[in-house]
Amino acid sequence: MTEVTPPAGAAPEAVFRDGLTAGELRFQRCDKCAAAVFQPRVLCPACGSDELGWERSSGRGTVYSTTAVRGREGMHNVSLIDLDEGFRMMSRVDDVDADQVVIGTRVGFTTVEQDGAPVAVFRTGGRHVQQSAAARDGRPGAGVPQDKELS
Known part of the structure; x- marks a missing residue:
């Protein structure tokens, strides 16, 4: 770290x-x-x-638990993520439908803006869960993609 x-x-x-x-x-x-x-x-x-x-943190972890919540603005998930460094945090997986998040899925951290402030969320697959070259070189967290880099 x-x-x-x-x-x-x-x-x-x-x-x-x-x-x-x-x-x-x-x-x-x-x-x-x-x-x-x-x-x-x-x-x-x-x-x-x-x-x-x-x-x-490297930002990489595994979905420990998840639930889909219905609200006025539709469904969203609330997920507990076990990070590779040994801590657990509550967040959401925002790139799949709320009821499609699967326990055990590998996810990666990114931020999105909500009410004018950055919020930690997680995404599945692709470059979000791949170990970056910077992290392999001993700089965990370096090169973790941010929402603005996605296209």
Whole structure:
């Protein structure tokens, strides 16, 4: 993983959001017990340490669980994604129909704009789940495609 050095005193949620703005999926790792930590927080949920460092995720993971939700604007999915670095996050898989997301599918991170702010979403197949050359060279997260690059 590539370490991220946030400004001194930056709130954990702000560091995460700044990462999304930069097209990065950031998570914390405990310096004491090495647990991968997500949602951003000030204490490790595994050991209680306040020594949490920031890393960039490769953005690749697997659908752990999913459900299709009906709303006023149609159906969407809510999915739990197990990231390769060892943390789980709630998001959505946005390139397939809501009721077609399959548990166990490999997915890749990207961002989309929602209400003027970047939001983490995942996509199946293609270049979104392929390991980039930069990641193979030891720079995880580098070269992870962003929504604006899609055509």
